[in-house]
Amino acid sequence: MNCQETRRHWDLFYDSEGDAELHFQLNEHLENCVECAEWFDKQSRLESLIEERLGHETSAQAVTHVDWANVLINAGVTPVTKSRSWLFFSSGILALAASLLVVFGLYGLRFGSDGAPSLSHLSAEVHQHVAAGSLRPEFESQSDVEVDEYLLNRVSFPVRCPPRKDSGFAVSGAGFCELSDQPAAYVVGTVDRHPVSIFVLPKESLEAFPRQRSELRSEPLTGCREGDTEMVFSIIDKNIVLVAGNVGREKLTRVLKSYGTYPHTL
Amino acid sequence: MTQTDRQRAERFVAYLDPIQHQLTVYCSRALNRSDETADVLQSAVANAFRDFDKYSEGTNFRAWMFRYVTLETLNRNRAARRSPSKLEEQELPETGTLDITSFRLETLLDDPEAVLDHCDGVVAESIGQLTEQERRILLLRAVGDFKYREIAEIMDIPMGTVMGLLSRARTQLRSQLRDYARQHGLLSKGDSA
Numbered sequence: 001m002n003c004q005e006t007r008r009h010w011d012l013f014y015d016s017e018g019d020a021e022l023h024f025q026l027n028e029h030l031e032n033c034v035e036c037a038e039w040f041d042k043q044s045r046l047e048s049l050i051e052e053r054l055g056h057e058t059s060a061q062a063v064t065h066v067d068w069a070n071v072l073i074n075a076g077v078t079p080v081t082k083s084r085s086w087l088f089f090s091s092g093i094l095a096l097a098a099s100l101l102v103v104f105g106l107y108g109l110r111f112g113s114d115g116a117p118s119l120s121h122l123s124a125e126v127h128q129h130v131a132a133g134s135l136r137p138e139f140e141s142q143s144d145v146e147v148d149e150y151l152l153n154r155v156s157f158p159v160r161c162p163p164r165k166d167s168g169f170a171v172s173g174a175g176f177c178e179l180s181d182q183p184a185a186y187v188v189g190t191v192d193r194h195p196v197s198i199f200v201l202p203k204e205s206l207e208a209f210p211r212q213r214s215e216l217r218s219e220p221l222t223g224c225r226e227g228d229t230e231m232v233f234s235i236i237d238k239n240i241v242l243v244a245g246n247v248g249r250e251k252l253t254r255v256l257k258s259y260g261t262y263p264h265t266l
Numbered sequence: 267m268t269q270t271d272r273q274r275a276e277r278f279v280a281y282l283d284p285i286q287h288q289l290t291v292y293c294s295r296a297l298n299r300s301d302e303t304a305d306v307l308q309s310a311v312a313n314a315f316r317d318f319d320k321y322s323e324g325t326n327f328r329a330w331m332f333r334y335v336t337l338e339t340l341n342r343n344r345a346a347r348r349s350p351s352k353l354e355e356q357e358l359p360e361t362g363t364l365d366i367t368s369f370r371l372e373t374l375l376d377d378p379e380a381v382l383d384h385c386d387g388v389v390a391e392s393i394g395q396l397t398e399q400e401r402r403i404l405l406l407r408a409v410g411d412f413k414y415r416e417i418a419e420i421m422d423i424p425m426g427t428v429m430g431l432l433s434r435a436r437t438q439l440r441s442q443l444r445d446y447a448r449q450h451g452l453l454s455k456g457d458s459a
Binding site: 069071157 | 275276282283286291308311315378379382390393404405413414424426433436443
């Protein structure tokens with residue numbers, strides 16, 4: 001990591017955000033670069049002083065202790081009590097949430113042999129559940145336009161259906177999930193009547209998947225196999241795009257490449 | 267109010283007490299008119315208490331409560347229509363973060379206390395110049411000490427937006443401090459910062 005890259009990550013360093021590997025790389029650079037270490041110290045000092053001042057109450061806004069219990073009681077504010085039907089409804093929701101937690105909890109436990117989260121493992125799991133019908137996408141439609149509209153503005157990164165004519169991909173729905181805490185969108189459908197899923201994540205998510213990051217560094221279009229699921233993935237503009245399915249790799253590559261022909265702005 | 271309601275109120279207040287200071291400062295800084303703080307805070311607390319049954323024991327009460335204060339301050343600022351144009355979604359830079367290195371703030375960085383001691387009120391004034399979203403994100407981070415993910419949940423926006431707007435807010439705040447310091451002779455004449 002060079003000085004410019006290091007300094008660009010100051011926010012994440014100061015806020016203790018980002019993954020452990022990023023912090024390791026930053027610390028490694030700071031240990032060997034006096035200028036950057038000094039720069040980081042100065043930035044952090046200024047920011048903590050600003051925060052300190054923002055956190056202080058001024059005399060005009062001095063915090064007076066409020067006896068909230070009395071305020072609430074005197075104002076006659078009472079919590080909204082849940083009705084019996086609501087209890088039935090919420091228990092249904094809880095049951096659904098629990099089953100989703102089990103499903104997604106399982107995904108969270110999938111790691112590569114090096115102990116790091118594996119994008120291919122996690123994507124294959126989701127794909128297999130979707131293909132088996134045990135996980136239904138949030139939105140189901142066979143219209144590319146409707147799926148595009150559904151995806152629009154629901155995530156911070158651009159996601160679209162690949163052009164059907166070029167890719168041979170017939171869309172059937174779309175949804176959102178988290179892969180090792182990274183937000184992801186997926187588009188599901190078929191190629192030659194075989195289930196295929198397209199996963200799209202912001203490029204920055206690659207930091208959470210060191211194995212795939214390293215693979216993509218050496219090969220811009222990478223393929224692998226997880227059980228019965230073939231997959232190919234690549235970085236396309238601002239995204240990581242992974243296509244998983246139970247068809248040959250060349251067909252998945254066709255989907256991936258045609259996805260890349262789409263403009264990122266609507 | 268029944269005995270059960272009273273017990274519930276006391277339980278709610280037990281959660282609320284430790285964060286009352288943070289909530290008040292956040293509320294005051296987030297409002298366009300800080301003299302409305304007590305009123306807005308009271309409304310937010312009352313709303314949260316009404317929904318207290320929805321709060322799940324053991325989850326993050328602080329984030330849950332900040333969400334109510336955030337909504338209430340946002341509604342109050344909107345109602346006042348003092349800065350309607352600032353409520354629009356901001357276009358983010360391509361990388362999601364702004365380059366803070368583009369500002370050369372050497373003098374401010376070398377002795378920030380000297381500058382900040384002279385412009386304590388300017389910090390509060392400067393955050394009022396930020397957009398609604400930027401201001402809230404900066405305050406949730408600086409006053410609430412929330413993680414990016416928590417801020418995203420409180421404000422119901424993507425985490426990438428939080429990162430981008432926080433970086434932009436910090437850069438703008440520093441830029442305003444630098445301008446103020448320069449105008450008041452706190453930075454040397456030749457300083458390009």
